Amino acid sequence: MKEKIAIIGVGKVGTAVGFLLKEKGYTIASICARHQESLDKAHDLIGGEPFLDAAEASKKGDVVLLTTGDDQIQKVCGEIAAKGGFCQGQKVIHMSGASSLDVLKSAQESGAEILSIHPLQAFATISGAIEQLPGTVFGVTADENVIEWAYNFVEELGGRPIYIQDDQKLIYHAAACVVSNFFVTLMWIGKKMAMHVGMPDEMALDAYWPLVKGTFKNIEENGPVGALTGPIVRGDVETIKGHRKKIAEELRELLEVYDVLGRHTVEVALEKGTINSEIAENLMRQFEKAH
Incomplete structure (x- = not known):
């Protein structure tokens, strides 16, 4: 049985990933945004129980996608952890090219497994992202015990995974x-x-x-x-x-x-x-x- 997905941040990438995962048979359990208008727009496309509270949305997912802006990942992750939004066995993913896994440390301390998958692609619109993600190379950063899972997850999105060391992400992103x-x-x-x-x-x-x-x-x-x-x-x-x-x-x-x-x-x-x-x-x- 495929995991339930919680998406925190339903911009272009978060919504497009949710759309593709839903097509692959994943359940979009919850979505979260700061504004109701963004929630309504994403809900029409990918479904999922809508939340303005990230911790409550996170509790609904086996896999939590933190697809906020790069500068918000650590802050939002910390807020979710402080409210008990993460649990043992969850997988928490960010999709930033430049950010290390350190920004997810509070999720790891709550018992979750943490990883990063970053699509090497530029997205102007949600529809463009849905079209462009399949076939895209994803930089994957994760601990050894979740690498295989991460590769499979990327392949479910139609992507091509490649491993990037955590301490090399800034050079990798600078190249992009x-x-x-x-x-x-x-x-x-x-x-x-x-x-x-x-x-x-x-x-x-x-x-x-x-x-x-x-x-x-x-x-x-x-x-x-x-x-x-x-x-x-x-x-x-x-x-x-x-x-x-x-x-x-x-x-x-x-x-x-x-x-x-x-x-x-x-x-x-x-x-x-x-x-x-x-x-x-x-x-x-x-x-x-x-x-």
């Missing part, structure tokens, strides 16, 4: 921010540069989008090293000099990010084997010039 959040920032910078040369706002991204999609495809097929193209991989020092000169003259606030990314791209080109150490040193000298 680099490839997702910082990519958005790079697109914003690229758009800013395109508009600077006269492209209208509505075209500034569209013009470069085929290039971006082609790069994604190349990375997927060949990995980041194999996918690298452009002046650095060719050792074209003069083009880099030209870029830096013009950016310094007209978009000086972007020169630092250009140089930082340039230095790391030299490392990629070296790994690819298309430039030698002499060319790499020459390129590095350009990127290390004073701003």
